Amino acid sequence: MKESENLIRVLEESIIAFKNKDSIKLKKLSNETVHTSSLNQDPNNILVAVIVYSLGKILERENYLNLPGWKNFESLTTSALKISVKDLKQKKEEKFTQDLVQVRKAIGKISGKLKKYVEEVFRRSEITKASRIYEHGISLGRTSKLLGITIYDLANYSGQTGISEVSLNQTISEKGRIKMLEDIFR
Template sequence: MKERENVLSILVETVKAIERGDWSVIKELSNQTINTASLTQDADNVAVAVIIYSIGKILERGNYKNLPGWKPFYQTVVSSLRRSIDDIKKNNDEGFRKDFEQIRKALGKMSGKLKGYIQEVFEQAKVNKASRIYEHGVSMEQTAKLLGISMYELAEYSGSTGIANVKGSRTMTTKMRIKLAEDIFG
C-alpha cells in the first residue's frame, strides 16, 4: 500500500463522519483519496476511494435504514473500517484488504430493494472514480484495469460528463511534444 498515512487519516476521518452522519465530508474524503490514487496508481488507494464514496452515497439515503438487513450491513461497514485502521497501523496490508472485502461481502447478505440499491451504488462509484482518475491523466486502459471496469464503461461515462474535454485530460500531439522538447533542450 502506498501513502499509508494518508489512507489511515482518511479512514479515521470517515469513521468520525459516519458517527456524526456527515455524508458530505465522506464524499470529500473519497475525493482526496482519488487524488492520491491518481498519482500512485495504487489499487488499495483506489479501493478506499470507491468504498468511501459508496458508503457516503448509501448512508445519505435515510429511507433505507428501516429496511431488513440494514443494521447488520451498517455494523459490518463500521467494524470493518475500524479493523482496517488497526491493520494499517500494524502494517498488515493483507488484513486491510480482507476488511474491505468484508464490506463488499456484506452486500451478499442483503436482500430485495436494499441489495439492488447498494450494488448499483458500488458499480456507479467505480465508474465515477475511474473517470476522476482518468481526468488526472492516467490512461483510460490503466484506469479501467485499476477499477475492474471496461474501457467502454469508462469512455461512455467520461464522454457524458465532459471529462474528455477538460484541458488537463487531453494528451499532446506528436508535433506538440517535439516542439516542447525542442523548447526545453534548445
C-alpha cells in the first residue's frame, strides 16, 4: 500500500479528533487524504477519506450524540480505527482493509434513528468525496468505480456543485506578469 505512514498519521489524529468531538479536524484530515488518494488512486486511502469525513459530519449533528446506540457506535468505531492503525503499522494490508470495512459495519450494530442517520451521512460522504477526487482530475468512471457509487449520482452531484465547470487554467494579464517579475527582482 502506498503512503502507509501518512495513513497511520491521519488515522491516529482522527482517533483523537473523534474522541474530542472535533469535526473540523476530521474534515481537514479527510481533505488531506483525498488529495493523496487522487494522486495514487489507492482504494484504502479513499475509504479512509470517506470514513474520516463521515465521522466529522456525524459529530456536527450534536443531537446524534444523545440518541440511543451512540455510545456503542462510538466505542466500536474507535476500537476498529485503533486496530486498523495497528495492522497498518505491522504491514498487514489485507487485514487493514477488513478493519476499515468493520468501521462501516459498526453502523449495522446500532439501531433506530441513529442507524438511519449515520447510513445517510456515509452515503452522502461517499458522493462528496468522490466529487472532490473527480475535481482533482480523475475521470467520473474511475472515481465511481473506486468508491462503488453510480456514475449518475456522481455526475448529478458534480453538476449541482459546478465542479465540472472549474477552469484549470488561470491566465495572468501581461501587467500582472510584469508586476510579479518586478516583485521577484526587488
